[in-house]
Amino acid sequence: MNNFPILPFCRTNLENFTFKLIKEIPKNSQILHITVNGYKVKISFEKINNNLICFGKYKNYLCTIEETEEITNEFHHLMGTKLSEDIRTICGIGISFLNWHKKTKFCSNCGNILDFSKNENIAKFCNNCKSMYFPTLTPAIIIAVTKNKSLLVTRKAEWKGKRYGLVAGFIEYGENIEESAIREVFEETGIKIKNIKYIASQFWPFPYQLMIGLTADYQDGDIVVDKLELEEAKWIKFRDLTDDLLPPPSSIAYFLMKHTIK
Numbered sequence: 001m002n003n004f005p006i007l008p009f010c011r012t013n014l015e016n017f018t019f020k021l022i023k024e025i026p027k028n029s030q031i032l033h034i035t036v037n038g039y040k041v042k043i044s045f046e047k048i049n050n051n052l053i054c055f056g057k058y059k060n061y062l063c064t065i066e067e068t069e070e071i072t073n074e075f076h077h078l079m080g081t082k083l084s085e086d087i088r089t090i091c092g093i094g095i096s097f098l099n100w101h102k103k104t105k106f107c108s109n110c111g112n113i114l115d116f117s118k119n120e121n122i123a124k125f126c127n128n129c130k131s132m133y134f135p136t137l138t139p140a141i142i143i144a145v146t147k148n149k150s151l152l153v154t155r156k157a158e159w160k161g162k163r164y165g166l167v168a169g170f171i172e173y174g175e176n177i178e179e180s181a182i183r184e185v186f187e188e189t190g191i192k193i194k195n196i197k198y199i200a201s202q203f204w205p206f207p208y209q210l211m212i213g214l215t216a217d218y219q220d221g222d223i224v225v226d227k228l229e230l231e232e233a234k235w236i237k238f239r240d241l242t243d244d245l246l247p248p249p250s251s252i253a254y255f256l257m258k259h260t261i262k
């Protein structure tokens, strides 16, 4: 085994879980049912026999999910949750599955209504033109850039409270991970970087990213903020980066920042 860290929402430590579509739920099945509204979820263990969509099996439970517009105090916020890591991970997988399912109803080649594939665990198939659609997973880099004992942090205008994040962005066609990191840091902040290193990765289910966590050293340049993406970008001294300025502990941004300033 390797020594890479296992972050929240990752399936590595989730034993007895199978990601598989179960089209018809057998009568009297035990159900782990997720009701979801954005980042909030409610978990219930029931025996139900209706047309819920089932995306996997966990121990003896079939995992089902549905969306709601209601929120009661039974809902847990996935970022500050009291749920176990196992259940939180299953919720994340379910949320991604549900997002993909909702957005993949028609064949984008011919417009036909899609069915679930009979041959793959989870995929959709066009019976007209034979196109296959697998669950979407979008790779993105996130990077902690350091200069002496300072970290390059960013802030988006829509973030609540005074907290910082890191440069992050989607990998584009033709790019490898390193090229993507160099481009994103330069586009968002005007900084050139060197010594890029892989640290950890995380599945992030909002809606379905694979976050690739990196570190790098400052090479040259002065900060020029990309105001289309960011409200602020700046160097902050490690000792000034107190916990109240960090992103949610379940995120790889938090992990990378803690890893860098430790």
Ligand SMILES: [Zn+2]
Binding pocket: 107, 108, 109, 110, 111, 112, 126, 127, 128, 129, 130, 131
């Ligand atoms: Zn088609």
